[in-house]
Amino acid sequence: xATFITGSTGYLGAHVAANLLTGCxxxxxxxxxxxxxREAEIRLWNALQLHLDFERFHPFLKTRITVFRGDLTExxxxxxxxxxxxxxxxxxxxxxxxxxxxxxxxxxxxNVNLRGSLEVLNLARRAQADHxxxxxxxxxxxxxxxxxxxxxxxxxxxxxxxxxxxxxYARTKKFSEHMLRELLPDISYIIFRPSIILGDSRHGETAxxxxxxxxxxxxxxxxxxxxxxxxxxxxxxxxxxxxxxxLHRKEKPAHDAYHLSSGKASQTFHExxxxxxxxxxxxxxxxxxxLEGPFCAVVNWLAGWRGNAVGHGxxxxxxxLPYLTYNTVFDNTRVVLETGQAPEPFSKYxxxxxxxxxxxxxxxxxxxxxxx
Numbered sequence: 001x002a003t004f005i006t007g008s009t010g011y012l013g014a015h016v017a018a019n020l021l022t023g024c025x026x027x028x029x030x031x032x033x034x035x036x037x038r039e040a041e042i043r044l045w046n047a048l049q050l051h052l053d054f055e056r057f058h059p060f061l062k063t064r065i066t067v068f069r070g071d072l073t074e075x076x077x078x079x080x081x082x083x084x085x086x087x088x089x090x091x092x093x094x095x096x097x098x099x100x101x102x103x104x105x106x107x108x109x110x111n112v113n114l115r116g117s118l119e120v121l122n123l124a125r126r127a128q129a130d131h132x133x134x135x136x137x138x139x140x141x142x143x144x145x146x147x148x149x150x151x152x153x154x155x156x157x158x159x160x161x162x163x164x165x166x167x168x169y170a171r172t173k174k175f176s177e178h179m180l181r182e183l184l185p186d187i188s189y190i191i192f193r194p195s196i197i198l199g200d201s202r203h204g205e206t207a208x209x210x211x212x213x214x215x216x217x218x219x220x221x222x223x224x225x226x227x228x229x230x231x232x233x234x235x236x237x238x239x240x241x242x243x244x245x246x247l248h249r250k251e252k253p254a255h256d257a258y259h260l261s262s263g264k265a266s267q268t269f270h271e272x273x274x275x276x277x278x279x280x281x282x283x284x285x286x287x288x289x290x291l292e293g294p295f296c297a298v299v300n301w302l303a304g305w306r307g308n309a310v311g312h313g314x315x316x317x318x319x320x321l322p323y324l325t326y327n328t329v330f331d332n333t334r335v336v337l338e339t340g341q342a343p344e345p346f347s348k349y350x351x352x353x354x355x356x357x358x359x360x361x362x363x364x365x366x367x368x369x370x371x372x
Contacts, residue, residue: 001026001027001090001091001092002026002027002028002029002066002090002091002092003020003026003027003028003029003091003092003093003094003095003248004028004029004030004031004087004091004093004094004095004123005017005020005028005029005030005031005094005095005097006031006072006094006095006096006097006098006116006120007096007097007098007099007139008028008030008031008032008044008047008097009032009033009043009044009046009047010047010097010098011197011206011207011208011237012097012139012194012197012237012240012241013047013097013098014047014048014050014051014207015051015200015237015238015240015241016095016097016241016244016245017030017047017048018048018050018051018052018241019241019242019245020245021048021052021060021064021065022051022052023245024249025064026064027064027065027066027090028064028065028066029066029068029087029090029091030044030065030066030067030068031068031070031072031077031098032044032067032068032069032070033069033070033071033072034069035069036069037067037069040067040069041061041067041369042369044057044061044065044067045057045369046366047207049366049367050205050206050207050364054367054369054370066090068083068087070083072098072112072116072119072120073111073112073115073116073119074119075119076119076122077119077123087123088123088126088127088130089127089130089131091123091127091133092127092131092132092133092134093133093134093135093136093137093248094120094123094124094127094133094135094136094137095137095139095244095248096117096120096136096137096138096139097139098112098116098120099112099113099116099139099169099173100112100113100169101169101210102168102169103166103167103168103169103170103319103320104167104168104319105168106168108168109168109169109171109172110168110172113169113172113173113176114172114175114176114179117138117176117179117180118179121179121180121183121184124136124184124187125183125184128184128186128187133187133188134188135187135188135189135190135248136180136184136187136188136189136190137189137190137192137244137247137248138176138177138180138189138190138191138192139192139194139244140173140174140176140177140191140192140193141169141170141173141193141194142158142193142194142195142233142259142261142330143165143166143167143169143170143173143323144158144159144170144173144174144177144193145158145159145160145163145328145330146160146163146164146165146166146170146174147163147164147165147166147322147326148163148326148328149326149327149328150326150327150328151328151329152263152264152328152329152330152331153259153328153329153330153331154331155193155255155257155258155259155331155334156257158193158257158259158330159174159177159178166322166323167319167322177191189256190247190248190253190255190256190257190258191256191257191258192240192243192244192247192257192258192260193257193258193259193260193261193330194235194240194260194261195233195234195235195259195260195261195262195329195330196211196232196233196234196235196323197211197234197235197236197237197240198211198212198215198234198235198236198237198346198353199212199236199237199346199349199350199352199353200236200237200238200349200353201236201238201239201343201344201348201349202238202349203349203352204349204351204352204353204354204355204356204357205356205364206353206356206357206364207364209357209362209363209364210316211316211320212353212357212362213316213357213362214316214317214320215350215353215354216354216357216358216362217314217316217317218317218324219273219276219280219354221285222283222285222286223285223286223287223288223291224269224273224285224286224287224288225287225288225289225290225291225292225294225295225296226269226287226289226292226324226325227269227287227289227327228268228269228270228287229268229269229270230268230269230325230327231266231267231268231327231329232266232267232268232269232272232324232346233261233262233263233266233328233329233330234262234266234267234346235260235261235262235343236343236344236346236349239260239341239342239343239344240260242339242341243258243260243335243339243341244260246339246341247335247338247339250338253338254334254338255334255338258332258334258335258338259330259331259332259334259335260332260335261329261330261331261332261343262329262332262343262345262346263329263330263331263332263333263336264329264331264332265342265343265345266329267345267346267347269287270287271347272346272347272350273285275347275350275351276347276350276351276354279350279351279354280351280354292325296321299314299317299318299321300314300318301314302314303315303317303318
């Protein structure tokens with residue numbers, strides 16, 4: 001029996017898939033959007049080469065991975081009757097990683113995060129009725145907590161239906177959690193809520209650049225419109241993936257929801273900018289909180305510049321700015337106690353991430369499929 005993973009060609013999903021491939025012997029069912037088998041294999045190779053060389057990847061593809069070419073938002077993923085039945089009957093656990101992080105598009109978030117999640121929940125119900133489902137793990141986000149200021153948020157206090165949402169992404173992920181609890185009451189499930197995932201603590205390489213662009217954009221400014229002692233809940237992707245795999249495979253987890261975050265150990269703007277400036281041999285920025293309004297106006301103006309790095313960076317900053325000003329962190333005591341692992345401070349690996357992203361112009365240097 002296999003673990004079904006959605007989003008395996010995405011940044012976090014690839015980390016989760018790689019951990020399962022290298023850390024256990026279970027087969028994987030992977031949903032991949034592609035027009036043919038060759039394109040699906042190449043997409044998987046591109047996603048997993050950050051973790052595996054081709055000599056390790058290719059045998060896994062032939063022996064441990066079953067690819068189902070489909071689309072999350074299509075009924076039964078767009079699979080034929082035989083393929084869907086094969087997927088359902090061979091799946092004994094599900095890790096739902098796929099999501100749209102397009103915070104600017106309500107339509108995209110509705111299609112992927114709601115309609116797509118509903119299709120995954122339907123698969124879980126059918127697998128449960130057919131042979132039983134061991135575990136359903138759902139990757140959500142701390143953003144479901146809505147607009148908050150100067151707080152430490154516990155897992156059980158995160159959902160407040162009377163609180164305003166930050167954006168379509170947060171709103172649809174919150175309702176996805178609600179659907180899970182309502183539709184799978186008889187299945188063992190876990191909700192994972194990562195905070196801002198930014199880089200891998202083991203190296204500077206990354207294949208996800210949207211938030212990194214905003215980080216680099218800020219890192220190069222001489223003046224920042226933030227309060228220097230505000231904290232940023234940034235977490236390394238390797239900690240998030242390890243936590244998901246560990247708890248997904250655990251027979252009896254202690255809780256049904258976990259914040260995968262830096263929690264109370266989150267570092268301040270002052271700490272992070274000081275470390276990064278020292279590594280770059282640059283002057284640390286000056287913090288002027290009173291400039292937040294004018295800064296937002298300038299960012300909105302620059303976001304209109306199309307076709308250049310400044311405009312793109314500003315458009316991303318426009319989306320992520322609310323997440324940088326709430327000075328709210330998400331308690332991670334549960335996951336740290338249960339797994340025995342804590343996230344690495346962002347200051348430890350922020351400069352390698354900054355350096356790699358700049359040197360490669362925010363594009364991962366993918367290696368092609370070997371000709372032979």
